[in-house]
Amino acid sequence: MEPSGKLVLVFMLIAATFGRCHASTICNVPLTGLYACMPAARSPYPPPPTVACCNALLHADYGCLCSYRDSWIIRSGVVNFNLALQVPGKCGLPFVGHC
Template sequence: MEAFGKLAIVALVLASLASSNAQTICNMSGEGLMACKPAVSPPNPAPPSAACCSALSHADMHCLCSYRNSKLLPSMGIDPNLALQLPKKCKFPNAAHC
């Protein structure tokens, strides 16, 4: 039952991101989050797109850092270590360190 509950949560998060650009997490829209997904998905992550870096530039980095140890991210195909590299890859001058 616990695995079903986790799967339901992941499905709900993905559905809400896909269905609404008004949904935000840490000041990033669902569209912005999805723009960054190829750059944080193993095994061969793509370089972050301009849309990803633009969305990330408006993000609350301390809020995003709070997700770094989340078990939800790997279940969504997101590598937290790759996600932590995005500010540097986007060439943000004062990238927050978690």
């Protein structure tokens, strides 16, 4: 498992976990950006991440995001773990945290 993929996995977890709360950001990532990343982590044929998704990941607090990696969203199958791992690389972003 690539470290960069762990980042996106966490983004997807946070988006699903906190999507109904009133916060506008989670771990320095706008909720709209997290939602923009979700299609890129769903089976069976995900589209490439959007510009909105990639831009949302630019200022993320990776330590904070990593704390969500064992969320129910992965266990429930809402987000495909392996696909989520690929999103940062598809955005050309390095992973700067350690999950």
